[in-house]
Amino acid sequence: MTSGWPDLVARLHDTLGRCGRDTDLDLAAGDRRLRLMVRRDTVRGVCPGYDAGRLAGLGWQPPGARGGWWFETPRTPPALRWWSDFAVRTAAAVLTDDPDALSCRVAPPAVPPQGPEPARDGAEPARDGAEPTAAGRDDGSPDIAGPVAGKPAGGGGERPGWPAADGAVRERLVAAAGRRDLAGYLAVLAGAVVCVPLTAEPSPERGFPWAVVTDPDGAPLLPVFTSPEALTAFAGPGVPFVAVPCAELFADWPDGRWGLAVDAGSPAAVTLAAPALAALLAANVPTA
Secondary structure, X not given: OOOOHHHHHHHHHHHHHHOOOOEEEEEEEOOEEEEEEEOOOEEEEEEOOOOHHHHHHHOOEOOOOXXXXXXXXXXXXXXXXXXXXXXXXXXXXXXXXXXXXXXXXXXXXXXXXXXXXXXXXXXXXXXXXXXXXXXXXXXXXXXXXEEOOXXXXXXXXXXXXXXXXXXXXXXXXXXXXXXXXXXXXXXXXXXXXXEEEEOOOOOOOOOOOEOXXXXXXXXXXXXXXXXXXXXXXXXXOOOOEEEXXXXXXXXXXXXXXXXXXXXXXOOOOEEXXXXXXXXXXXXXXXXX
């Protein structure tokens, strides 16, 4: 069984990062699936037209002469993070609303088409790369990351299947904060998946849209929340966000000038200025 949407988004991100030079993945639920083709320099997704309106709204490019709706980006670390969110958002919209019904399997590599895909109805021509078919999963290949599913990346509205916040984690955070055990607090937080609000939907064409706030003295802080509900309670509905393992966020902190604000507006809120955060992370490497 899965442990919830945030964990599954992280699983897909980890899976994409471990893919070889030429790996095809099928995200499938029943007879519905979308394919991700991970190549040395690009990642290309193709999805059959199960719901053209939803696919267009999500940002997929219209199908060309050789098949389904598609999107392609360079293969970079920010793009892999974006793809993990974009793919599961698509899965939640057109494949299934049940995270436990979604699986991720290695698929036989698609045969690259000869030449670029012709433009259709003024759409941008597809870049060079493989165009998959709706290949089945009867090849016996094993799951590589367990069941994989995800939440919509943002844009507000309900997120079907998102589990309630882990009460035990919240209790441990409150207890650590009450003891003023900041190192212990960060260690507990590192074992959780957090929601990081954004100023806009992520896109590989621009810098990552972190939503930085300031403390009363004007020092920048990166806000994170331990559940979508905590984020909504503070910022209201409709704020886009990404869900990431906090240990991963700590390991690759976006900007050394930023401090940390956890669950702002809640009884368990904790704020750490950048120098204090850096010192704690350097002295106490958080582990999940």
